[in-house]
Amino acid sequence: MEQGRVPAADCTLCPRLAAFRAGNAAAHPDWFNAPVPSFGPADAGLLVVGLAPGVRGANRTGRPFTGDFAGDLLYATLLEHGLADGVYAACADDGLTLSGCRITNAVRCVPPENKPTTDEINTCRTFLKDEIASLPHLRVILALGKIAHDAVVRALGLRLSAHPFAHGRDHALPDGRHLIDSYHCSRYNQNTRRLTPEMFRQAVRRVLAYL
Numbered sequence: 001m002e003q004g005r006v007p008a009a010d011c012t013l014c015p016r017l018a019a020f021r022a023g024n025a026a027a028h029p030d031w032f033n034a035p036v037p038s039f040g041p042a043d044a045g046l047l048v049v050g051l052a053p054g055v056r057g058a059n060r061t062g063r064p065f066t067g068d069f070a071g072d073l074l075y076a077t078l079l080e081h082g083l084a085d086g087v088y089a090a091c092a093d094d095g096l097t098l099s100g101c102r103i104t105n106a107v108r109c110v111p112p113e114n115k116p117t118t119d120e121i122n123t124c125r126t127f128l129k130d131e132i133a134s135l136p137h138l139r140v141i142l143a144l145g146k147i148a149h150d151a152v153v154r155a156l157g158l159r160l161s162a163h164p165f166a167h168g169r170d171h172a173l174p175d176g177r178h179l180i181d182s183y184h185c186s187r188y189n190q191n192t193r194r195l196t197p198e199m200f201r202q203a204v205r206r207v208l209a210y211l
């Protein structure tokens, strides 16, 4: 269930993203083609923050990371650590549920070439801020990649210089919560072995210590 302020299905705050979405909707009317809502229970202790929906992944299925290459490792790791239940079948109606965990994106709409602009990240941060504020039991945020990390730090009103991104870093936040960084589980990072499944497991295990 979504809480707080969320983007409208026809959000036009980012003109370039709205135009890209409209083009995708014309070419693929059977796809989701809207700002992708967060997934997971509102009483989650963990919020996983990704970058933005992939065009044939979350933008098609309507669920973060679902159908995206990155989702294979993310959901497998969540299942392995008891943060998800069921079977991940890369579609939004696979019956998979999250347990104590919620997933969102720094940017809710699919960007061309997976690259949101600085303006788009800044504009969509209002929704990330509301998402974080709407989770009463939130204890730890897992940021996937530097863009997600920076968006979270700014959404929390903190200084990036005090909280630089580094894979595996555990940032103790002033309010007692924690921000843990991982390289994004993108195809590129996995293929280049910048992020291995074991490195990602270790980041998720760090998270578990705070739940």
Ligand SMILES: O=c1cc[nH]c(=O)[nH]1
Pocket: 050, 051, 052, 053, 054, 057, 058, 063, 064, 065, 066, 068, 070, 071, 105
């Ligand atoms: O960051 C990402 C990558 C793929 N799919 C998402 O929803 N987010």
